[in-house]
Amino acid sequence: xxxxxxxxxxxxxxxxxxxxxxxxxxxxxxxxxxxxxxxxxxxxxxxxxxxxxxxxxxxxxxxxxxxxxxxxxxxxxxxxxxxxxxxxxxxxxxx
Numbered sequence: 001x002x003x004x005x006x007x008x009x010x011x012x013x014x015x016x017x018x019x020x021x022x023x024x025x026x027x028x029x030x031x032x033x034x035x036x037x038x039x040x041x042x043x044x045x046x047x048x049x050x051x052x053x054x055x056x057x058x059x060x061x062x063x064x065x066x067x068x069x070x071x072x073x074x075x076x077x078x079x080x081x082x083x084x085x086x087x088x089x090x091x092x093x094x095x
Contacts, residue, residue, distance in 0.1 A: 001061060003061060006089070014084040034057045035058040066091075
């Protein structure tokens, strides 16, 4: 079943760390069956607190999403994201 990984950036705390994250995360996707559906596009908050940005990635299955998220390359990139911004990240299966 198609699975989506959704990132919401609440606030940036260190732009330099985020620049490192962006470079490393880009390469971490190589070899994984991910499709970016939304990537920091224009956001209009309808309810709740505003966010700075969001990314939605589509994977063919939950297992493939987790394989990417837990991969050594993405784990290395994630260290910089955690230092550079406050995020919420979740995974949801499609219908």
